[in-house]
Amino acid sequence: MLSGILAGLAAGALWGLVFVAPRMIPMGAGGYASVDLAAGRFAVYGLVSAAVMLLGLGRRRWPTGRQAVAALGMSLLGFSGYYLLLVLAIRDAGTEMPSLIIGTIPLWIMLLGKPTNLRWAALLPGLALTLAGLLMMMGATHDAGTGAGQHFWRGIGFALMALVSWTVFAILNSAWLKRHPDIRATDWTNWLGVATGLGALLMWLASGSGVQVLAARDDASRFALLCLVAGLGSAWLATILWSLASQRLSASLCGQLIVSETLFALLYSFAWDGHWPTSVQLYACVLFMLGILASIRAHR
Numbered sequence: 400m401l402s403g404i405l406a407g408l409a410a411g412a413l414w415g416l417v418f419v420a421p422r423m424i425p426m427g428a429g430g431y432a433s434v435d436l437a438a439g440r441f442a443v444y445g446l447v448s449a450a451v452m453l454l455g456l457g458r459r460r461w462p463t464g465r466q467a468v469a470a471l472g473m474s475l476l477g478f479s480g481y482y483l484l485l486v487l488a489i490r491d492a493g494t495e496m497p498s499l500i501i502g503t504i505p506l507w508i509m510l511l512g513k514p515t516n517l518r519w520a521a522l523l524p525g526l527a528l529t530l531a532g533l534l535m536m537m538g539a540t541h542d543a544g545t546g547a548g549q550h551f552w553r554g555i556g557f558a559l560m561a562l563v564s565w566t567v568f569a570i571l572n573s574a575w576l577k578r579h580p581d582i583r584a585t586d587w588t589n590w591l592g593v594a595t596g597l598g599a600l601l602m603w604l605a606s607g608s609g610v611q612v613l614a615a616r617d618d619a620s621r622f623a624l625l626c627l628v629a630g631l632g633s634a635w636l637a638t639i640l641w642s643l644a645s646q647r648l649s650a651s652l653c654g655q656l657i658v659s660e661t662l663f664a665l666l667y668s669f670a671w672d673g674h675w676p677t678s679v680q681l682y683a684c685v686l687f688m689l690g691i692l693a694s695i696r697a698h699r
Contacts, residue, residue: 445596
């Protein structure tokens with residue numbers, strides 16, 4: 400159980416990076432298209448996965464037709480489709496509010512993925528602490544006027560769609576891995592990566608910027624570095640860690656561990672903005688952590 404918890408927390412730390420990546424380069428009019436960053440990140444993920452599979456040709460397991468179809472569907476829900484929606488949300492509404500909306504994923508997964516032998520009373524403390532932390536952070540963000548802009552509510556809509564996409568992915572992915580205990584987390588990660596890479600390529604060909612346009616930009620090297628870090632760390636490695644957690648923990652406990660993604664996203668956002676969080680924001684983070692600890696205790 401401890402190894403699963405640590406793997407889930409590490410995945411959250413890596414996922415938190417993707418909330419600040421869209422802010423490190425100009426997005427929208429005069430900048431990069433939202434599809435560019437999403438496609439670049441997952442193209443790297445797909446290339447790394449394909450290379451690992453080919454290098455371990457004699458030892459790696461190849462998917463059956465049904466497993467390949469499952470990987471394609473999961474890749475759309477949890478990777479290419481979800482991240483594109485998230486990039487659009489951050490472009491329109493900033494970092495804080497989308498990260499808070501995504502931060503409610505643990506609540507939804509806990510409600511939808513609760514083990515039948517776990518009493519609701521045991522979950523209520525962690526649930527209440529997590530919700531209190533979210534509301535407190537949301538109030539502090541609203542008071543600061545963060546994210547207010549012309550397309551703010553459009554960004555909130557994208558964030559809500561991203562929330563639904565990843566919640567469905569988390570539940571279906573956990574159930575699929577538990578039905579297939581013979582599938583190693585690394586193999587499943589690589590299958591998802593190849594499927595996601597193919598989807599990213601199609602996405603970029605359909606609505607991404609041309610190669611010449613990308614290469615001509617002054618910040619092309621930063622864009623390439625962001626895609627590399629996000630694809631290798633926040634996609635490939637994070638997915639291995641999350642698959643390990645999904646195999647070893649219940650869906651509801653995994654859902655609570657996603658709170659760490661919100662915490663790290665806020666931490667990275669504060670660091671990028673160059674200011675410390677307010678006392679209210681710090682109290683909200685403490686409530687987040689207490690919610691995680693209470694949920695872990697309830698699952699023992």
